Amino acid sequence: MLARLAHRLLAGFAVVLGVVTLTFVLLHAAPGDPVELMLGPTATGEQLAAQRRAFGLDRPMPEQFTRWVSRFAQGDWGSSIAKGRPVRTILGDAWPATVRLVALSLVLSYLLGLFVGALQAARSRSRTDTVLSVATVTLFALPGYWLALMLVLVFTYWARWLPAFGASGLDAEYLSSGARLMDQLRHLALPLATLTLIGVGGAARFVRGAMLDTLSQPYITTARAKGLAPRHVIGRHALRNALTPVVTLLGLSLPALFSGAVFIEAVFAWPGVGRVLVEAVQARDYPVVMAATAVSAVLVVAGNLLADVLAAWLDPRVRTAPPA
Amino acid sequence: MTLLLRDRRGAFGTLVLLVVILCALFAPLVTSGDPAAQRDIVATRFVPPLSTDAHGQFHALGTDRFGRDVWTRLVYGARVSLGVGVVAVLLSIVLGVLIGAVAGFWRGPISLTLLGITDFALALPRLVLLLLLAALWQPSTALVIAVLGLTGWMSVARLVHAEVRALAVRPFVEGARAVGARQLRVLSRHILPNALTPVIVAAALGVGNAITLEAGLSYLGLGVQPPTPSWGNMITSGRDVLVNAPWVAIAPGVALALVVVACTLLGDALRDLLDPSVRRSP
Numbered sequence: 335m336l337a338r339l340a341h342r343l344l345a346g347f348a349v350v351l352g353v354v355t356l357t358f359v360l361l362h363a364a365p366g367d368p369v370e371l372m373l374g375p376t377a378t379g380e381q382l383a384a385q386r387r388a389f390g391l392d393r394p395m396p397e398q399f400t401r402w403v404s405r406f407a408q409g410d411w412g413s414s415i416a417k418g419r420p421v422r423t424i425l426g427d428a429w430p431a432t433v434r435l436v437a438l439s440l441v442l443s444y445l446l447g448l449f450v451g452a453l454q455a456a457r458s459r460s461r462t463d464t465v466l467s468v469a470t471v472t473l474f475a476l477p478g479y480w481l482a483l484m485l486v487l488v489f490t491y492w493a494r495w496l497p498a499f500g501a502s503g504l505d506a507e508y509l510s511s512g513a514r515l516m517d518q519l520r521h522l523a524l525p526l527a528t529l530t531l532i533g534v535g536g537a538a539r540f541v542r543g544a545m546l547d548t549l550s551q552p553y554i555t556t557a558r559a560k561g562l563a564p565r566h567v568i569g570r571h572a573l574r575n576a577l578t579p580v581v582t583l584l585g586l587s588l589p590a591l592f593s594g595a596v597f598i599e600a601v602f603a604w605p606g607v608g609r610v611l612v613e614a615v616q617a618r619d620y621p622v623v624m625a626a627t628a629v630s631a632v633l634v635v636a637g638n639l640l641a642d643v644l645a646a647w648l649d650p651r652v653r654t655a656p657p658a
Numbered sequence: 659m660t661l662l663l664r665d666r667r668g669a670f671g672t673l674v675l676l677v678v679i680l681c682a683l684f685a686p687l688v689t690s691g692d693p694a695a696q697r698d699i700v701a702t703r704f705v706p707p708l709s710t711d712a713h714g715q716f717h718a719l720g721t722d723r724f725g726r727d728v729w730t731r732l733v734y735g736a737r738v739s740l741g742v743g744v745v746a747v748l749l750s751i752v753l754g755v756l757i758g759a760v761a762g763f764w765r766g767p768i769s770l771t772l773l774g775i776t777d778f779a780l781a782l783p784r785l786v787l788l789l790l791l792a793a794l795w796q797p798s799t800a801l802v803i804a805v806l807g808l809t810g811w812m813s814v815a816r817l818v819h820a821e822v823r824a825l826a827v828r829p830f831v832e833g834a835r836a837v838g839a840r841q842l843r844v845l846s847r848h849i850l851p852n853a854l855t856p857v858i859v860a861a862a863l864g865v866g867n868a869i870t871l872e873a874g875l876s877y878l879g880l881g882v883q884p885p886t887p888s889w890g891n892m893i894t895s896g897r898d899v900l901v902n903a904p905w906v907a908i909a910p911g912v913a914l915a916l917v918v919v920a921c922t923l924l925g926d927a928l929r930d931l932l933d934p935s936v937r938r939s940p
Binding site for chain 1: 773774777778780787791816820855856859863866870873874877878893896897900901904907908911914915916918919922923929
């Protein structure tokens with residue numbers, strides 16, 4: 335088990351390195367020059383060359399790459415070319431907003447999804463199951479940014495209840511701490527509701543499928559035949575075994591969730607890392623793109639690793655299988 | 659097929675998809691005129707649904723800010739959105755099943771390499787890739803299909819890999835081996851059919867997902883380029899006039915949701931049909 339974990343860690347490290355390399359190559363292969371974009375069309379050739387030398391962009395490509403990697407590993411993430419601010423500050427300002435949004439919606443949608451899916455499987459083919467199926471399928475089918483627009487239309491334009499832009503009001507700094515918390519919660523409401531509603535649909539559907547698969551296994555029939563209460567059969571015997579694929583899916587859905595969050599951030603002008611990334615790619619702001627990519631790659635690999643460990647913990651068959 | 663239609667979900671999914679596909683195929687017959695036609699912008703823009711414009715033309719779903727008929731654009735947009743979704747998913751299913759099955763069945767260096775590639779592809783931030791690719795090449799329909807197909811196979815591969823691995827240690831596989839079946843036959847006849855159930859569900863979900871993602875890319879301006887109508891860029895154009903003319907954004911969104919629901923229900927019905935153990939369960 336430990337050897338396998340070490341192996342996976344090593345593999346994860348290789349993945350991150352690969353992602354970073356590919357991003358670096360693609361980024362530098364793409365047309366567009368950060369220095370030209372920064373200095374504007376009136377800059378002379380000498381000015382461009384001087385600025386490039388200042389950023390070290392005149393060095394050969396492999397040297398630039400190895401220098402970036404070693405500095406990044408030492409914690410020196412450089413400064414944004416377009417904004418001049420340190421990359422760590424830019425990302426440090428943006429990550430909490432994204433993580434708050436994504437983590438909350440992940441927890442909420444999986445808790446709700448587990449509950450709804452298990453309920454549906456337990457009451458398979460009943461009216462409750464049908465109604466919930468229609469609801470979850472519809473939620474799953476809605477494009478996130480469209481649902482976001484509709485929520486804005488209803489709650490902001492028509493009902494005038496909730497704000498649709500940003501993470502806090504313009505007057506946030508002058509509010510008491512209680513009012514400020516309320517203000518932040520009101521701003522969080524619509525983006526969080528959008529991401530969670532979409533997530534619940536997918537999670538509930540998957541849980542229902544996994545549960546139905548499990549419920550058709552012989553050992554469930556045995557448990558039922560022993561005379562165990564249906565609650566016990568569902569909760570103890572079925573749910574636990576159905577969790578393995580669900581946990582795998584949870585790890586897999588992390589990057590998708592981050593991508594989804596980028597759309598939602600765009601709609602709600604949420605000051606998260608998605609917005610930083612989109613702006614940085616457009617400005618060819620190499621240091622910002624590289625650091626953001628590296629950090630998100632690490633997060634994704636860690637998420638998958640965690641899902642694998644959880645799956646092994648839940649299912650002894652995975653644990654005892656001889657290592658690949 | 660009759661069995662499929664007897665299932666209410668299958669019947670609904672088939673019906674909706676059939677209607678949408680027929681509408682898309684015979685678009686000139688069910689609409690009036692060109693999806694990009696702008697006749698008299700001032701007189702015909704923002705006509706609400708189910709009303710007649712100043713020129714006496716009826717618009718079932720109203721018009722957008724250029725006076726273009728929303729219904730006509732919706733039907734022509736279906737051609738683009740459906741086509742992209744189906745082709746992209748086919749590409750990713752083929753890739754995913756191949757890679758997942760091989761990686762799950764043959765342990766050792768092959769499996770490790772394939773799993774490594776899968777993890778690598780999964781860890782790639784899809785959006786950065788899309789942004790970069792859109793900067794390298796002009797955004798186009800073919801590029802969207804390729805990008806969606808090439809970035810969508812990993813979850814299928816992982817699902818197939820997990821299934822194949824779990825099935826490979828089951829007694830019936832040992833049995834097949836004991837009878838002397840060759841490796842390829844064990845994989846293709848005994849393991850894969852049992853492992854495909856989640857793939858069918860994944861494919862059904864995938865088509866819906868791909869259509870949604872195409873719309874998302876068009877929404878960011880990286881997908882199908884206007885004036886060619888796709889449901890995504892129609893929603894985008896509706897975003898700016900959300901308060902004055904909400905129907906411009908609502909119509910393509912509802913169409914999109916309807917098609918994705920249909921794909922999903924059809925997938926569910928197929929799944930129950932193909933997996934006897936689920937059908938017989940209480």
